[in-house]
Amino acid sequence: MSTRGKPWINHYPARVRHHLDYPDKSLGQVFDETVANMPDTIAMIFADREITYSQFGDRVNRLATAIAGLGIGKGDRIGLMGPNCPQWIIAYFALLKLGVIVVQTNPMYVEREIIHQMKDSGASGIVVFEPLYPRVKNVLDQTSLSKVIVFNFTPVKAGEDFYSLDELIAGSEPTPPAVSIDSAEDIAVLQYTGGTTGVSKGVMLTHRNLICNTLQVIEWAVDMNYGDERIITLLPVFHVYGMTNCVNYSIAIAATQIILPRFDVDMLLETIRKYRPTLFPGAPTMFLAINNHPRAAEYKEVLAAIKVCNSGSAPLPLEVAHKFAEITGGAGNLQEGYGLSEASPVTHSNPLDRPSRAGSIGLPLPDTDSKIVDLETGNNTLPIGEVGELCIRGPQVMKGYWEKPEETEKTLRDGWLHTGDISKMDKDGYFYIIDRKKDMIIAGGYNIYPRDIEEVLYEHPKIKEVVAAGIPDSYRGETVKAYIVLNPDTEGTAEEFIEYCRTKLAAYKVPRQIEFREALPRTIVGKVLRRQLVAEELAKIKAAGSNG
Numbered sequence: 002m003s004t005r006g007k008p009w010i011n012h013y014p015a016r017v018r019h020h021l022d023y024p025d026k027s028l029g030q031v032f033d034e035t036v037a038n039m040p041d042t043i044a045m046i047f048a049d050r051e052i053t054y055s056q057f058g059d060r061v062n063r064l065a066t067a068i069a070g071l072g073i074g075k076g077d078r079i080g081l082m083g084p085n086c087p088q089w090i091i092a093y094f095a096l097l098k099l100g101v102i103v104v105q106t107n108p109m110y111v112e113r114e115i116i117h118q119m120k121d122s123g124a125s126g127i128v129v130f131e132p133l134y135p136r137v138k139n140v141l142d143q144t145s146l147s148k149v150i151v152f153n154f155t156p157v158k159a160g161e162d163f164y165s166l167d168e169l170i171a172g173s174e175p176t177p178p179a180v181s182i183d184s185a186e187d188i189a190v191l192q193y194t195g196g197t198t199g200v201s202k203g204v205m206l207t208h209r210n211l212i213c214n215t216l217q218v219i220e221w222a223v224d225m226n227y228g229d230e231r232i233i234t235l236l237p238v239f240h241v242y243g244m245t246n247c248v249n250y251s252i253a254i255a256a257t258q259i260i261l262p263r264f265d266v267d268m269l270l271e272t273i274r275k276y277r278p279t280l281f282p283g284a285p286t287m288f289l290a291i292n293n294h295p296r297a298a299e300y301k302e303v304l305a306a307i308k309v310c311n312s313g314s315a316p317l318p319l320e321v322a323h324k325f326a327e328i329t330g331g332a333g334n335l336q337e338g339y340g341l342s343e344a345s346p347v348t349h350s351n352p353l354d355r356p357s358r359a360g361s362i363g364l365p366l367p368d369t370d371s372k373i374v375d376l377e378t379g380n381n382t383l384p385i386g387e388v389g390e391l392c393i394r395g396p397q398v399m400k401g402y403w404e405k406p407e408e409t410e411k412t413l414r415d416g417w418l419h420t421g422d423i424s425k426m427d428k429d430g431y432f433y434i435i436d437r438k439k440d441m442i443i444a445g446g447y448n449i450y451p452r453d454i455e456e457v458l459y460e461h462p463k464i465k466e467v468v469a470a471g472i473p474d475s476y477r478g479e480t481v482k483a484y485i486v487l488n489p490d491t492e493g494t495a496e497e498f499i500e501y502c503r504t505k506l507a508a509y510k511v512p513r514q515i516e517f518r519e520a521l522p523r524t525i526v527g528k529v530l531r532r533q534l535v536a537e538e539l540a541k542i543k544a545a546g547s548n549g
Contacts, residue, residue: 008385009364009371009430014354016223021216021367023396027182027208028189029098032061032252039228039255045087046276047260048154052087054255060170064095065177067169071126071148075100075180078122078191080146082106082115082137083130084262085238088152088166090248092128093238097189097208100180104191104203105239108133109507112140119144122191122203122403126150128166131157138162154262184208191403192241194342194448203403204342206241214345214397215249217366221350222280222309230256230308231278235264235287241346242314246282256280266290274303282311284446285321285478288335292324301329309353310335313346314446315478316434319359338363339434343418345397349432361431369395372417373426379419388435391424392417440531442471444479447509451531454512457505458483458498463491466521468529469512472538482514484534486521493517 010019024031036058044057052060073079079101083089096103104122106115108130115136119127126148129137134151141149141162151157152166159165189211191203219225232251236243251258259276261268264287273281288310291297310325317337325335334353339362340346348371351363365371373389375381383389398418401409412419423435442449451469458467466486471479487493495515502511522530 007365007370007430008426008428012352012364012429012431013367014223014352017220017352017367019367021213021220023209023213023216025184025209026212027097027100027184027187028211028249028252029094029180029182031212032094032098033058035252035255042228042255043257044251045090045258045260047087047262057087057091059175060091061094061098062175062177063170063173064091064166065098066175067173068095068101068150069099069178070173071164073099073101073126073148075182075187076102077126078102078104078124079148080104080106080119080122080124080127080129081239082108082110082127082133083152083239084108085234085243085260086130086152086154086262087260088154089130089238090258090260091170092150092152092166093248094252095177096128098177098180100182100187102188102191105193105241105244107193107237107239107507109509110136111505111507112136113505114507116140116143117201118193118203119146121193121201128152134163182208184212186400188400190241190244192244192342202405202408204241205400205403206342206345207400210345210397210399211245211249212253213368213395214245214347215253217368217395217397218246218250218347218350219254220367222353224308224353225254225256225280228255230254230280231276232256232258232280232282233269233273233278234258234260235269236282236284236314240314241342242282242340245345245347246311246313250280264290266294270294270296270300273307274300277303277306279306279308280311281307281309282313284314285312285317286315286445286476288312288317288325289321289476292321292328297328305329308334311350312337313340315443318478322357336363337361339432341420341422343399343412343420344393344395345399348393348395348397358431361427361433363432364430365393365432366395369393369397371426371432373424374419376423379414385426385428388423388425391420391422391432391434393420394418442469442479442481444471444474444481444509445477449481449510454481454483454502454506454510457502458485460505461498461501463487463493464498465489468521468531468534470531470534470538472514472535473542474513480514481510481512482516482538483512484516484518484521486518 040055044054045052128150131153149163156167189208234247336351338350349362351357373383454469465488474480
């Protein structure tokens with residue numbers, strides 16, 4: 002592979018290949034091969050219960066048989082909504098084996114968000130965690146959902162209007178129909194995201210997209226041994242980062258997933274002590290919580306024994322990485338990478354054989370081309386060191402946006418994915434994100450689009466104008482603040498509007514702060530100057546620091 006125009010190739014770790022061979026297989030086929038090769042290996046550990054690959058495969062096949070018996074088949078869209086647990090992962094592979102398109106549904110979604118996603122995807126059914134089922138039931142008459150399958154951590158009995166996942170498995174044979182899947186063309190997952198306008202879009206990720214990205218990430222880790230690794234599955238598996246780096250990754254190398262349903266730092270540290278994972282994909286808030294744990298030093302040995310700690314989903318503050326290195330005695334291999342839903346998601350990462358380059362997202366992964374283009378037209382490639390928009394090309398890049406051809410055309414141009422992220426590249430091929438997408442808020446690893454919040458608040462009768470923005474937060478990276486202009490002769494409190502948002506938005510989107518204003522700053526053409534509001538917050542923080 003030529004290194005011309007690709008200086009990063011010269012800085013790859015010695016054992017990382019520049020080009021990989023990707024199998025023409027579906028995710029279901031990869032799953033079947035692992036089950037056949039490693040039947041007695043532990044596939045999952047959850048609540049101290051172990052499931053072997055043989056048991057895992059049997060349950061997936063029985064559920065796939067049952068789902069096919071319900072009339073669900075190739076090309077159908079089926080939602081999957083729940084926390085990390087074996088049942089979620091079993092349902093995921095059962096659907097994929099049938100050629101069904103998995104519609105990743107955030108378990109924090111409230112009714113209005115579920116309605117939008119189900120309508121947009123045209124989903125005909127959903128597999129849902131029992132405590133979340135009431136939300137789904139409330140929207141059945143407003144969607145095309147006709148088949149509902151319910152699961153929980155313990156067995157569930159079928160109801161009047163839903164099937165039990167456990168009963169479907171128990172009542173079926175492990176003989177699902179064979180389905181022909183074109184890995185390059187057939188969609189495996191609709192991963193919903195949002196553009197800078199806040200319009201929710203279904204990212205079409207094919208079986209090939211997801212397999213290629215999984216193999217790219219495995220190659221980058223260099224020291225992974227088939228059948229020997231143990232992965233902490235703490236990242237939400239409904240999120241593309243957790244889906245690829247935990248679920249798909251583990252299947253590809255026959256690893257054991259140590260599954261945690263939620264983030265609790267004490268539970269996490271004790272799980273690491275007990276099960277000794279070799280890989281820990283996480284988010285900055287997780288590593289920050291470990292750093293701040295009063296007994297972190299007690300876990301130094303087990304943390305240091307982890308081969309790879311990946312940080313993604315949000316920028317990793319340098320001080321967090323440095324503190325983690327101190328706690329682990331310089332080990333722990335905490336490295337930052339970069340990705341986005343449209344790329345399955347990983348495109349860049351810092352090499353694992355050397356310290357991270359300060360502030361960098363690292364080098365493009367094998368078979369991933371990157372360039373910086375001008376911000377005005379997006380057509381001109383800029384020289385080394387100049388700031389512009391990051392563009393990416395590679396086998397992990399999405400097929401497009403679900404039923405949004407115009408949005409697809411804007412984002413995919415001549416095979417290049419225009420990320421909307423402002424970046425630069427140094428002479429060695431290391432990339433740096435200068436600014437995130439112009440309006441997006443990243444709080445605790447979640448992508449939050451201001452328009453989602455603004456639309457909800459604009460429905461409130463007391464509000465004349467509103468703008469939401471992300472302001473710095475020492476724990477979440479950013480937090481949501483809403484700036485509100487009330488209608489004349491009305492009064493309101495911050496608590497009132499925060500509580501209002503709680504009834505209409507997922508918890509992570511709810512504003513943590515409210516500021517009332519007489520007017521909002523605007524440009525001469527009337528556009529709200531969101532960045533001016535953020536700049537004011539930064540100035541306040543700076544002033545407070547200097548006064549302190």
